[in-house]
Ligand SMILES: *[C@@H]1O[C@H](CO)[C@@H](O)[C@H](O)[C@H]1NC(C)=O
C-alpha cells in the first residue's frame with residue numbers, strides 16, 4: 014500500500030508511506046500505517062446505505078454485483094491520490110471554494126452519466142468526489158472547531174450541495190503556531206497548534222495553486238510535506254516541529270492530529286452517506302439508481318440485424334484528416350459481461366476495446382459475437398477478434414444470420430451473473446492431434462455450473478473415477494449449440510458431486526473452453542501494481558501497461574469467501590503450470606468477508622499467461638478459480654506521465670517514453686486512440702530503437718467541448734516490425750469546459766471567519 018521507500022527524517026530511518034489524504038487503499042497494517050482508509054470509508058458508507066435503501070443486508074454477501082459496484086467507487090476514490098498537485102482535490106491549502114465547486118460539478122456529472130446509462134463512468138465520478146469530500150474532514154479544521162465548541166460530530170452543512178459556497182479566510186489570517194517537539198518520539202506534540210475556531214486547512218508542498226504564503230498558516234504535516242515555510246534553525250528545530258494538522262491516519266509520524274483520526278473518519282462516513290443519498294441516489298429514477306449501486310443489472314441481447322440502433326464506436330485515428338468512423342459495434346456492457354457485436358472494426362478500435370476491458374479489469378469474460386453472413390474469414394496476422402475473446406476469457410462466437418434468436422439464448426447462459434471462472438483455456442487442435450484434455454475441480458461452494466466451448470466439435474466430461482459423466486437431468490434444455498459454440502448449463506440440482514473431473518474435447522482448429530459457476534468463493538480483484546504518484550508517495554496502483562518480462566512486480570489480490578489453504582499460480586493459456594506464486598501471501602484479514610493477498614510474483618514469463626487461485630475450501634474440497642483476463646508480458650516499455658485531468662476545449666500534450674528491452678533492434682510503429690476523438694496529433698509514426706535504447710514522442714490532445722465528461726481512456730501502443738509490441742492504457746478524467754459555476758443556485762454564502770457562529774446555530778438546531 015503505502016511505502017516502500019526509505020525516507021530519512023530527523024535522523025531516523027523510517028520506512029512508512031502515504032502522504033496526503035486519508036490512507037488511500039487497503040492493507041492498513043502493511044507498513045505500520047494505521048487508520049480507516051478512503052476505500053474502507055467508502056465501503057462502510059455504501060454498505061450502510063444499501064441497508065437503508067434495500068433492507069436486506071444478507072443480499073450483500075453472496076451477490077458480487079453490488080461488491081463490484083462498490084469496489085469501482087472505492088477504487089476511483091483511491092486513485093485521486095495519484096494527483097497531489099491540485100490542492101482542491103484534497104481540500105488542501107484553504108481551497109474551499111474550488112473544492113466545493115468540484116463536488117457540485119461531480120455530483121451533477123454522476124447523475125447525468127447514470128441517466129445516460131454509463132454506470133461505470135458514473136461510479137468513477139462518485140468515487141472521485143468522495144475522495145475530496147472525505148479529505149475535507151481529514152485536512153480542514155472542522156473537526157477541531159466542533160470540539161472547541163463541544164458540538165459533537167456533525168457534517169459541515171452544505172458541503173457538496175449546489176446551494177452553498179464556502180469562502181476561505183484571507184491570506185493574512187493567522188491560524189497555526191508550531192508544534193512542540195518531543196525528543197523521545199519521532200513526531201511532535203501538535204495538540205495545541207491550531208489557534209482559531211475559524212475554518213482553515215493545511216497547506217501541502219507541491220500544489221502550485223494553493224501555495225503557503227505565510228508561516229502563520231497551517232501545514233498538512235508529515236515527512237513528505239515541505240510546506241513549513243521558515244527555517245527553524247538548529248536549536249529551534251529541537252523544540253518545534255512545523256504546523257501540521259492532518260488527521261489522515263492514527264500514526265504519529267504522518268498525522269500530527271492523529272488523535273482525531275477516527276473521529277474525522279466517522280464524520281467522513283456520515284458525510285459520504287448523506288452526499289451519495291441526497292446528491293446522487295435520490296436524484297435518479299429508481300431503476301437507474303438500482304443499476305448504479307448494483308441492486309440490479311442489465312442483461313444484454315443482440316438486436317435483429319435490421320435493427321438500426323447500432324452504437325457508433327468512434328475512434329480518432331492518427332491522421333486527423335483521415336478521421337473516419339472506424340467501427341460500428343454494438344457494445345452491450347451490462348455491467349457483468351461485455352458483449353460485442355461487430356462486423357468490421359479497425360485494428361486500433363480493437364486495441365481500445367481490449368484495453369478498456371482490461372482497464373476496467375472486469376472479472377467477467379467478453380463474448381464476441383459475429384454473424385458469418387458471407388463466410389468471411391479473418392485475415393491472417395490481423396489483430397483479431399479471436400485475440401480479444403481469448404484475452405478476456407470469452408469466446409469468439411460465429412453464427413449464421415438466421416440463428417440470431419438461438420444466439421441470444423446462448424448469451425443468456427453465458428452471461429449469467431455472478432459467475433466465478435474455474436478454468437479458462439484456449440488452444441489449437443489439428444487433424445493429426447484433435448484431442449485435448451483438462452483436469453479441474455468441482456467444489457462444494459458451487460451453486461451452478463456452466464461449461465462452454467467454441468471451435469470444438471465434441472466435448473466429454475469424465476468422473477473422478479474415470480468413467481464418462483452422464484446425468485438424466487442433463488437433457489436438451491440444458492445444452493445449447495449455436496454456430497461454432499456449445500454451452501452446457503447444469504441446473505443447480507444437477508451439479509456434479511465435488512471432486513476432480515476431466516474434460517476432453519476434439520478440435521481441428523482454434524478452440525476456447527471456459528468453466529464457471531456461481532460461488533461465494535471468488536476472486537474480487539487481482540492486480541499487478543506499482544507505486545503510484547510522485548516519487549515516494551503513497552499506495553500501489555494497478556500498472557497501466559503490460560508487465561515487463563523478467564521483472565518481479567508486486568501483486569495485490571482480494572478474495573471473497575472462505576478457504577483454509579490457497580495459493581496463486583501462473584499458467585499458460587493452454588493450461589500448463591508456469592510457476593507457483595509462493596511470495597504472494599495472505600495478509601491479515603481486514604474484513605471478515607474478504608482476504609487480501611500481497612507479494613511479489615516470480616519473474617514475469619515471456620508471452621501470455623493466466624493467474625489461477627487454487628486451494629482447499631472450508632468443507633475440505635479442492636477448489637480452483639482463475640482471473641479470466643489474460644496477462645500479456647512485454648519487452649517494450651512504454652511510460653507516460655500520470656495524466657489525471659483534461660479540460661474540454663483545452664490543449665494538452667503528453668510525452669510517451671519508449672524503450673526496447675529486446676536483444677535485437679527494431680522499428681516500432683506507434684499509435685494512440687481514444688474514444689472521445691480528442692487526439693489531434695502524434696509526433697512520430699514510427700521509432701527505430703537499438704536494444705536497450707529509448708526515445709520519446711508526444712501526443713497532442715484537444716478534447717471537444719461537446720464530449721461527455723467523466724473518466725475515460727487513451728490507449729497508446731507500439732508494434733515492433735520484427736519483435737512484439739506493447740500498449741498501455743492511460744485513464745484520465747475529462748473535466749467540463751471551464752465555466753465559472755452559476756452562482757444563481759447559491760443561497761448560502763458561508764465565510765470561514767463565521768464558522769464559530771455557524772456551529773452555534775447548528776447546536777441550537779437552527780437552519781444556517
Ligand atoms: C439457417 O439456415 C441454414 C441453411 O441456410 C439451415 O440449415 C438452418 O437450419 C437454419 N437455422 C434456423 C434456426 O432456421
Ligand SMILES: *[C@@H]1O[C@H](CO)[C@@H](O)[C@H](O)[C@H]1NC(C)=O
Nearest residue numbers: 422425426461502503504505
Ligand atoms: C441455466 O441454469 C439455471 C439454473 O442453474 C437456470 O436458472 C437458468 O434459467 C438456466 N439458463 C438458461 C438460459 O437456460
Ligand SMILES: *[C@@H]1O[C@H](CO)[C@@H](O)[C@H](O)[C@H]1NC(C)=O
Nearest residue numbers: 017542543544565566567613
Ligand atoms: C517487489 O516489487 C516491488 C514493486 O514492484 C519492487 O520495487 C521490488 O524491487 C520487488 N522486490 C523484488 C525482490 O523483486
Ligand SMILES: *[C@@H]1O[C@H](CO)[C@@H](O)[C@H](O)[C@H]1NC(C)=O
Nearest residue numbers: 074533534573574575606631
Ligand atoms: C465464512 O465463514 C464464516 C464463519 O463460519 C461465516 O459466517 C461466513 O458466512 C462465511 N462466508 C462465506 C462467504 O461463506
Ligand SMILES: *[C@@H]1O[C@H](CO)[C@@H](O)[C@H](O)[C@H]1NC(C)=O
Nearest residue numbers: 327689690717718719720721
Ligand atoms: C461535437 O461537435 C462536432 C463539431 O465541432 C460535431 O462534428 C460532433 O458531431 C459533435 N458531437 C456530439 C456528440 O454532439
Ligand SMILES: *[C@@H]1O[C@H](CO)[C@@H](O)[C@H](O)[C@H]1NC(C)=O
Nearest residue numbers: 180181182183764765766767
Ligand atoms: C467575514 O468575511 C466576509 C468577507 O470577507 C465579511 O463580509 C464578513 O464581514 C466577515 N465576518 C466577520 C464576522 O468578520
Ligand SMILES: CC(=O)N[C@H]1CO[C@H](CO)[C@@H](O)[C@@H]1O
Nearest residue numbers: 645646730732737738739740
Ligand atoms: C498492440 C500490441 O502490439 N500489443 C502487443 C503487446 O505485447 C503483447 C505481448 O508481446 C502482444 O501480445 C500484443 O499484441
Ligand SMILES: [Zn+2]
Nearest residue numbers: 033034103148
Ligand atoms: Zn487526498
